[in-house]
Amino acid sequence: MLSRITRSFLRSRLITFRGYSTIETKEVLLKENENKGIPFVRKITEELEKKDIKYILPIHDNELMLKIAKPFDYLTKIGMKPEFILDACLYDPLFMKVMVKNGDLVIKILDILVEMTCMTYENAIRLFTVYKDDLLAVDSNSIISRLQVFINVGINEGEELCKVVCKCPVILFSGDPMQSTILLESLANFFTRNQIKAIVKNSPQIIFKNFEEIEEKYEYIYFLMGIESEEFKFCKTWVDMPLDEIIKRHEFLMKCGRYVTPDPKRLQLQKENPPLYRILDTNDNIFATQVGGVTVEEWYAYETLHEKMKELEKKDKPFERIKPSMRKAYERRIKKGLPKNDFIIE
Incomplete structure (x- = not known):
């Protein structure tokens, strides 16, 4: 029989958390005199002993x-059901251990x-039990500082911030808040404040990325693909996808005739490209068949060819990088370098 906490997990938005526990539990009914204080703690230890897990407590003190x-x-005083807390301890006995050893700190983290x-x-406990070692290893004030990084870019406290935390819980205990702030401020070179907010909501892990890598991918997508900054906020993968994979997909679509680099001076002749x-x-199947208009086998064959060509060329840089301030000069240079065909009178 699934326990109360197990069933709650199946309905929880935190269902993607891994490795909650491997211990099976059965529902344990509490008597009225067992739902608080010392009797409640003793009840937890008694139930754990039935599972051959013994905690020695100073019962005489x-x-x-x-x-x-x-x-x-x-x-329990703030409204949590003691049965839920009991199930949490039985389902993850280490939660009982940290509550005994560092109860005040656990409560502080849950309150934050x-x-x-x-x-x-209840959801805070679910999250905590998965990441308890990491959360206990950092100062509780640093958790606030890390969350403040997201608030500073426009993520509202409450539901918006909750979605960000649930999407990437490691933001609570990883990274340097100062470095994260610098990276997000640097994104203002490419994006508006609203665009940065949308990108962070989609991919909160961006705060852990190297800015040079982010900049390089932005330059390729913006300059070489001709995609405007507004489209980045609708794309969830570009932050994590390697630059080579982005280049490979772009070049494949061009070879299939499914992507034409936009010409801002000839908008009337522009082909509608697939969005970023x-x-x-x-995934590979949808990309090949629906976006590229070919079979997935043809896409796999191109991937193999791409890797071989990359080994033969051995470029130091995957593409010529262009700073935003140099874009017009770059476009003039490319236009000037195009071969001129002879004008033939027939």
Whole structure:
């Protein structure tokens, strides 16, 4: 029989979290005198002993036992069902351990998650049990600083911030908030504030990326593909996709006649190209058949050819990089270098 917490997990937006626990649990009914204080803590340890998991508590030291029970009582006083807390401890016995050893810190972390993201305490516990070692290894104030990085770019506290955290929980304990802020501020060279907000909502892991790599991909997509900055906010994959993969897909579509580099001076002759998200966010099968108009086998054959050509060419740079300030000069140079055909009178 699935426990209460297990069933809740199946309905939870945090369902993608991995490795919650491998211990099977059965529903345990609590008596009225077992749902708080020292009796509640003892009930948890008794149920764990039935699973051959033994915690030795100072049961003869009433003052110390009250201190151990304090964080559990805090959770029940704010409205959490004691059955949920019991299930959490039985489903992940290490949660019981950290509550006993670092209960005050656990409560502080849970409070931060609830106050800043409007996450329920139940969901906050689900998240915490998956990342407890990482969350306990950082200062609780640094968690606030990391979340503040996202608030500073326009992500609202509450539901918006909750979605960002659920999408990429490691933002709570990884990275340097100062470096993350610098990277996001640097994106203002390419994007508007609203575009940056949309990109961060789609791909919060961008704060961990190297700015040079982000810049290089932006330059290729913007200058070589002729795609405007507005399209980046609808694409979820460009942040993580290697530049070589972007180039490969772009060149393949051009060879298939499915992509023509836009000419700003000849808009009336412009072919409608697939949007960036269709080019990069689709899997191999959809990309080949629906975007490229070929079979997936032909796409795989091109991938093999692309790798062989890359080995033969051994370029230091995958493409000629152009800074935004040099775009017009670059376009003039390309236009000037085009071969001129003789004018023949027939």
